Amino acid sequence: MAFFCLVRIFILCSLLSPFTGAQQAYIHSSGHKSELHCTSTSGNYRTESTPSYRFSAFSYTQTETVYTATGLQPSPQPTYGLAYSAVSSLFTNLSTMSYGNWDPNSTATPTDRAYPYGQAAWSAMWKDAALVNFTRGIYSTTASPTPIPSSELVLPPPLYFQPAGCDQFPRDFILGVAGAAAQIEGAIADEGRGPAKLGIPQIDSDFTATESYYLYKRDIDRLAAIGSQYYSFSISWTRILPFALPGTPVNSQGLQHYDDLINYAISKGVQPVVTLIHLDTPAVFLGSGVLNYTLSTRSYFNQNAVGYENTTFEDAFVHYGQIVLAYFADRVPIWITYNEPQNGAINGVAIDHVLKSHARLYHFYHDILHGKGKMSFKNGVAPSVPQDPKDQSHVAATKHINDLYLSSFLNPLALGKDYPAAYKMTMQDYVPLSPQDLDYMRGTIDFLAVDIYAVSAVYALPNISISSCAADNSTANLYYPKCVGTTEVTVNGWNIGYHPDYISYTTPTYLRTQLNWFWNTFRLPLMITETGLSTWGLGISPSATLLDDILWDQARSEFYLSSLTEVLKAIWKDGVDVMGMLMWSFIDNWEWNTFQHQFGLMYNNRTTQERSYKRSFFDVVDFVESRRMTR
Structure with a gap:
């Protein structure tokens, strides 16, 4: 049994039993808690009644200790599965092509019009995509790596207030960063990539992002130089x-691009974490004339469709995933099938396709490829908490919403x-699962x-039962599909946290x-595969007008160090197996329609595509590595 307390104006204590689940109660506090380590017996309290004032010879005692980050060193890479040569016989019907770059102003006429998947057909797909104000970046080929100047690797002055405690990170704790193809690669119509849709409005508002498709070697060099052990990225299906x-x-x-990317990362000591789809669904599953499904009256998650519900999607995704797994399984230790399927799985058919295709790929990876790595999918919803844990209706409402989304x-x-019952009563068109x-x-x-970015406080809706609300998916029911109340205000009237305006x-x-809920409910090791803090981009707000202000980045440092301290508490005090943390994101990127909100550990000059480390990157790596167990 694990015991812990969270102190605000009150102390929220949770008793987590592996048999009964969490039991929550309030213990009220009357003011600030005394610091237990500040006692007269410990020698921290002074014994004299008044200060003793005196003169002394003055000298400047402030010093600046300058030291640099320790970069990664490559080591022999384990083999995580069969090489493609051992399983190529499974793909004898595959053909390959190369397509070049799409030019909307080209007057050349492709000569392979008779072939349904040739250059002419590929160009026609892009013409049908009808991109508005299409532009390309400043790079058109893979940039050579450049040395990281030592001046960029000097650590910033230490934070004055830092987490206390003596807990250490396990030796194998994973620390890394994340990005996603649609948000960093750019080059969307280059080297044969086909059109994709993101399930959000104005999807064509950016075409270059951070140009990491061509700058991946320089990006990986920067990750290795600062000591980021893992790099999580997604593969673009239509590439x-x-x-x-x-x-x-x-x-x-x-194929060659991602093969080079994976090999280059490994050569620099950076381990790849690969996601098969990160909301960038091939356009064929959302385009006119190819859909063959019936939507619910209301979308389950109130998100835009990303094609999972298409009748051809499941088999197509499995086919694509098997190709990628077969080519790269021998070198990749961690695989993610879906990024946040809660976003975009709009109905019961979509969720059925997600679950079954994931399971099929899992069996292919472990049973056919003899994969020795790990595979999962990324949950895009974090557990909610009851606004008032003393109120059983709040606790029941919280259970409903966590069951519904997770x-x-x-x-x-x-x-x-x-x-769970929460899903069945809400999703009237759900596809039943057989015992098989x-x-x-x-x-x-x-x-x-x-992926944990936020937390919601949950309460029961007054005079509205969850079951009757969930049964009514008409547009008139404003409470569907949650059918509970959510707020960002605690029961004592304070905000539950900081609002980054995103x-x-x-x-x-x-x-x-949240970590305890996952661990004690599903009893599997867990990894925080995304977490981060949104700040304003350069020039967006008065407090972010200078590059030096952007790079100082103290708020992000404090967010990550506080989060990692809570991870340490979960590991050592509660016995939760937390494998690691991947930070979103390694660079200020295209945040789904905008560069206004930035999560990056590196700043990106969008005119020159030059990267700069922020202090948060140094602070996090130093915090973990200085506390990592050596045995």
């Missing part, structure tokens, strides 16, 4: 299969259990992957509770 569907050719340039996916894949389905899905995640209120205070 591998421009036409997306089984039976269409593989783009040799796309257990719906994790019950089948982690436990082989059926959908559940047996096949059971245990098809090796760890819990969780997502929701975020605070490390509840991170430990």
